Amino acid sequence: MNIIVCVKQAPDIEKSVKIAEKIIDEGSDFVLNPLDEHAVKEAVNIKEKMGGKITALTLGPERAKQALLRCLARGADEAIHIKTDTTYNFDSTVVSVVLAEKIKTLPFDIILFGSKSVDTNSGSCGVQIAKILDIPCVPEIIKLEIGQEKAVVIRQMDGGEETVECLLPAVFTCQKGINELGLLRLPEILQAKKKPLIIENLSQNISSTSEIISLEFLPERKSGLIIKGSPEEQVNELVIILKKQGIPGG
Amino acid sequence: MEKILVFTEIKSGVITKLSIEVLGKARELADKYGKKVVGLVLGNDFNNFSTPIDSLARFGVDEFLLAESDKFADYNSEIYGKIICGEIEKLKPQIIFFGSSKIGRELASQISAKFLSCCFQDCVDVDIENDFLKAKRLVLAGKVFAILKSKCSQFQVATLQQGIFQSKIVEKDAEMTRIDIPADLTSRIVRKEFINRSSGQVSLLEAKIIVSGGRGVKSAENFKILEALADVLNGAVGASRGAVDLKLRVSDDQVGLTGKTVSPQLYIACGISGASQHLAGITRAKFIVAINSDNEASIFKIADVGIVGDLFEIIPLLTKALKNLKGEK
Ligand SMILES: Cc1cc2nc3c(=O)[nH]c(=O)nc-3n(C[C@H](O)[C@H](O)[C@H](O)COP(=O)(O)OP(=O)(O)OC[C@H]3O[C@@H](n4cnc5c(N)ncnc54)[C@H](O)[C@@H]3O)c2cc1C
Ligand SMILES: Nc1ncnc2c1ncn2[C@@H]1O[C@H](COP(=O)(O)O)[C@@H](O)[C@H]1O
Numbered sequence: 001m002n003i004i005v006c007v008k009q010a011p012d013i014e015k016s017v018k019i020a021e022k023i024i025d026e027g028s029d030f031v032l033n034p035l036d037e038h039a040v041k042e043a044v045n046i047k048e049k050m051g052g053k054i055t056a057l058t059l060g061p062e063r064a065k066q067a068l069l070r071c072l073a074r075g076a077d078e079a080i081h082i083k084t085d086t087t088y089n090f091d092s093t094v095v096s097v098v099l100a101e102k103i104k105t106l107p108f109d110i111i112l113f114g115s116k117s118v119d120t121n122s123g124s125c126g127v128q129i130a131k132i133l134d135i136p137c138v139p140e141i142i143k144l145e146i147g148q149e150k151a152v153v154i155r156q157m158d159g160g161e162e163t164v165e166c167l168l169p170a171v172f173t174c175q176k177g178i179n180e181l182g183l184l185r186l187p188e189i190l191q192a193k194k195k196p197l198i199i200e201n202l203s204q205n206i207s208s209t210s211e212i213i214s215l216e217f218l219p220e221r222k223s224g225l226i227i228k229g230s231p232e233e234q235v236n237e238l239v240i241i242l243k244k245q246g247i248p249g250g
Numbered sequence: 251m252e253k254i255l256v257f258t259e260i261k262s263g264v265i266t267k268l269s270i271e272v273l274g275k276a277r278e279l280a281d282k283y284g285k286k287v288v289g290l291v292l293g294n295d296f297n298n299f300s301t302p303i304d305s306l307a308r309f310g311v312d313e314f315l316l317a318e319s320d321k322f323a324d325y326n327s328e329i330y331g332k333i334i335c336g337e338i339e340k341l342k343p344q345i346i347f348f349g350s351s352k353i354g355r356e357l358a359s360q361i362s363a364k365f366l367s368c369c370f371q372d373c374v375d376v377d378i379e380n381d382f383l384k385a386k387r388l389v390l391a392g393k394v395f396a397i398l399k400s401k402c403s404q405f406q407v408a409t410l411q412q413g414i415f416q417s418k419i420v421e422k423d424a425e426m427t428r429i430d431i432p433a434d435l436t437s438r439i440v441r442k443e444f445i446n447r448s449s450g451q452v453s454l455l456e457a458k459i460i461v462s463g464g465r466g467v468k469s470a471e472n473f474k475i476l477e478a479l480a481d482v483l484n485g486a487v488g489a490s491r492g493a494v495d496l497k498l499r500v501s502d503d504q505v506g507l508t509g510k511t512v513s514p515q516l517y518i519a520c521g522i523s524g525a526s527q528h529l530a531g532i533t534r535a536k537f538i539v540a541i542n543s544d545n546e547a548s549i550f551k552i553a554d555v556g557i558v559g560d561l562f563e564i565i566p567l568l569t570k571a572l573k574n575l576k577g578e579k
Binding site for chain 2: 011013014017019024035090091092093096097115116118119120121122123124125126127128129131132135136137138139140152156157158159160161162163164165166167170175176177207208209210211212213214215216217218221222223224225226227231232234235236238239241242243245247248249
């Protein structure tokens with residue numbers, strides 16, 4: 001099985017994200033997009049059962065190499081870094097076109113994605129790339145079983161879970177719950193640095209499909225009032241506060 | 251006249267509320283900028299719909315395209331995508347709207363890739379500026395609003411978030427046109443099973459008040475006390491990933507980064523620690539109340555009001571107090 005995992009380096013949302021006008025400030029902390037890490041883990045699970053090779057692929061700036069190293073530590077065999085600036089960061093369609101062009105030059109049976117990246121919050125790339133490559137896609141999967149020619153997967157839908165059978169090659173995007181990540185061990189981290197990491201420069205100039213007009217933080221939340229007292233007193237005070245807000249209504 | 255195409259979603263023979271909202275927004279933009287709204291609906295056996303298909307006519311659409319086939323009984327992304335792409339090629343709409351359901355989001359991505367256009371997901375506002383779509387949406391784990399503008403002159407795609415846009419009922423009936431369905435509709439994806447896991451309550455996306463429970467609620471049974479509180483408040487019950495992981499609630503109820511992004515007037519978090527991935531789903535809540543036994547829980551850092559206490563004591567007392575209050579009115 002040739003497995004490609006598309007991964008993105010994204011801001012660490014557990015830390016404070018900074019913005020420089022219309023882009024994410026480079027002073028922010030960046031990590032491998034959490035759901036993409038689950039996608040890599042899923043690739044490793046498939047490889048353990050079926051054998052094969054895992055290639056991690058990213059389009060991103062210099063720093064994105066760190067995300068690839070994490071994939072290699074998680075068990076990817078090689079990594080490809082298509083270097084670019086951050087112009088296309090919020091333009092899923094352009095990102096998908098570039099990645100699809102590269103994927104066309106590689107052998108693949110399965111292409112895995114995270115179900116969405118924390119910065120764009122779009123969840124578009126996997127579905128888009130499948131369409132460009134004209135292969136089937138099942139997004140937001142929480143279970144994957146690979147056979148020789150097809151896969152049986154469970155995807156999250158509104159109001160339930162759908163089990164489908166899907167012919168390979170195919171794209172799957174991984175949703176939270178698909179697998180559990182163990183802690184990375186030092187030898188794995190060290191070994192990652194010895195694995196092949198291919199760097200290419202994005203040569204084509206692609207016209208954007210959209211532009212950012214503005215990025216604006218929502219008003220910051222601060223800790224408010226902590227109600228003290230016995231449970232009865234606490235509840236009474238809360239009810240007074242809620243009443244002022246018109247709750248409960250009629 | 252340039253066209254706005256709206257994919258209209260049908261669920262168990264009923265047009266979804268979200269779709270009616272999207273049609274309403276499309277109508278508003280069409281009136282403002284002199285465009286035509288075309289609805290597209292895929293379904294099976296229109297004659298046996300729970301709402302007569304004619305009722306679609308009044309939701310603000312100029313023309314409705316009806317695609318009927320037993321192939322559309324269950325959702326299939328490849329078959330639906332093929333029909334929609336085919337119609338788009340014929341109509342050449344300037345803008346294509348979907349509701350931001352899982353189906354809508356998937357189809358929107360597919361269509362944008364086919365026509366290499368922009369794809370704005372989960373918009374909370376949309377407008378048109380010199381024929382280019384402008385969209386407002388949450389990015390960066392709900393911390394930031396992005397305003398984006400399309401650079402494509404055609405096939406601009408967006409999905410609209412539920413519970414934000416106003417539906418419209420108009421006097422004029424839409425023209426109903428049946429479209430031809432290609433005979434060779436096959437898919438590489440086949441549904442084997444659909445397990446219904448909806449809690450059947452008011453949608454979290456529409457609820458003005460949400461009572462949400464986390465791992466601290468401890469059992470599915472215990473969620474009854476949250477339901478009782480939600481009942482008095484006419485609200486809905488949400489959950490953290492922690493609660494979903496423990497199978498206390500279905501994933502449809504999950505709020506957060508990998509669940510729903512909600513925007514109620516009041517969000518009551520009970521036994522939820524306040525992990526950043528949970529907070530990503532509630533950044534637009536107007537007022538947040540937290541009930542947690544650990545005074546150091548992160549949820550208190552963002553809550554407007556916090557009660558350090560045992561939720562099993564506090565919630566029943568709160569429910570009772572609010573019930574009494576309602577009784578007085
Ligand atoms: C990629 C990724 C995506 C994720 N997406 C989401 C998401 O969409 N939504 C989400 O919620 N999480 C998400 N998570 C998980 C998140 O990181 C947390 O693990 C999760 O939110 C914790 O759930 P919790 O607060 O219910 O549980 P815990 O963190 O275990 O908190 C339980 C709380 O209950 C309190 N408590 C216990 N007993 C009582 C009592 N009797 N009375 C009052 N309080 C009590 C405790 O003090 C504690 O604070 C995601 C994580 C990752 C890595
Ligand atoms: N620049 C990128 N390079 C490689 N993969 C990406 C990139 N951007 C997005 N992806 C993949 O596409 C998924 C969805 O991204 P998005 O559509 O931006 O939410 C991510 O979880 C990644 O798996």
